[in-house]
């Protein structure tokens with residue numbers, strides 16, 4: 001007799017996204033309505049779609065990595081006007097709170113990432129509806145829609161000459177990985193950096209390490225097909241945990257005479273997070289967590305690992321302040337200091353958005369660019 005007989009079985013019953021016609025209300029106070037031209041899929045969308053995250057709200061419109069144009073602005077909006085080219089961002093910058101005024105933080109009190117809120121801050125209501133019934137927002141952005149309404153503090157105004165089908169990836173993944181290394185891990189020239197997870201976020205973190213002058217950049221991934229692509233991103237050595245029968249932190253310690261100088265975790269897997277911390281050298285090593293964990297995960301390590309002078313950090317959006325910092329990251333692309341094309345491995349029209357999910361679930365490619373206009 002099977003152990004599940006007579007028990008309720010909880011299982012995944014994945015359902016693809018459906019495209020519906022919705023109504024998008026005009027922007028209210030301190031809000032802007034955007035016409036989305038391009039959006040791409042980040043693992044955070046897939047993760048919440050799989051409902052591994054917090055309270056699932058239904059129905060809602062996913063999507064948070066995008067590029068678009070301001071269609072109209074609500075009361076009190078002075079920094080943006082119709083026609084401006086923008087990147088919406090899942091975490092905001094009010095420019096007034098203690099976090100926004102601090103040079104060290106991007107965790108705005110008003111607009112920091114909130115995965116549970118499906119409504120606008122102004123009135124606690126949604127701007128999307130269908131037949132009079134509300135449709136919830138996701139991460140304050142909901143970019144899998146031809147039009148969306150976003151708080152002005154979550155919108156970066158960028159150079160109108162920047163191609164939106166490329167800089168779109170700076171709206172989340174690439175800025176996150178790049179900033180996690182450059183702004184948080186801060187490797188010094190000649191150092192050794194370990195990157196856990198070689199998706200777009202991890203490879204952007206590797207780019208950051210290369211820009212910072214790291215001499216060894218060790219990529220760790222369970223998917224061997226990641227390794228070929230990773231060479232274009234400055235990864236110098238590869239380790240697949242499946243090829244070893246001891247913990248990967250021990251393998252890395254042997255490879256690096258006691259541990260890496262910096263590590264950046266971009267997987268969302270709790271064991272990888274623990275390994276990323278335990279693989280840094282004692283005395284000076286710094287580990288940065290970027291991946292979004294599962295709801296019930298707990299980080300467990302022996303306190304001696306910390307006493308031995310290792311530092312554990314974490315970051316959202318690579319510590320960039322969306323409005324103040326992202327325009328200059330876009331300029332890095334415009335000045336050819338940063339390449340974005342190599343992150344965009346697939347392109348589909350909006351009508352085929354489910355293919356983007358299939359590519360990511362299959363570990364195929366990096367970013368899939370979804371074009372709203374065919």
Ligand SMILES: NC(=O)c1ccc[n+]([C@@H]2O[C@H](COP(=O)([O-])OP(=O)(O)OC[C@H]3O[C@@H](n4cnc5c(N)ncnc54)[C@H](O)[C@@H]3O)[C@@H](O)[C@H]2O)c1
Pocket residue numbers: 041042043044047172173176196197198199200201202220221222223226241266267268269271272289290291292293315316317318360363366
């Ligand atoms: N903190 C933030 O601001 C922020 C922003 C964007 C994305 N994220 C998170 O970053 C993570 C990466 O996002 P992505 O879009 O690059 O995802 P992705 O799916 O493209 O890449 C993740 C990679 O990690 C690998 N991986 C998974 N488990 C692993 C393990 N145990 N050891 C080694 N490798 C493992 C996968 O094979 C895959 O190649 C996700 O968790 C995402 O939710 C966080």
Ligand SMILES: [Zn+2]
Pocket residue numbers: 042043044045064065172173
């Ligand atoms: Zn994202």
Ligand SMILES: [Zn+2]
Pocket residue numbers: 092093094095096097098099100107108109110111
């Ligand atoms: Zn603020």
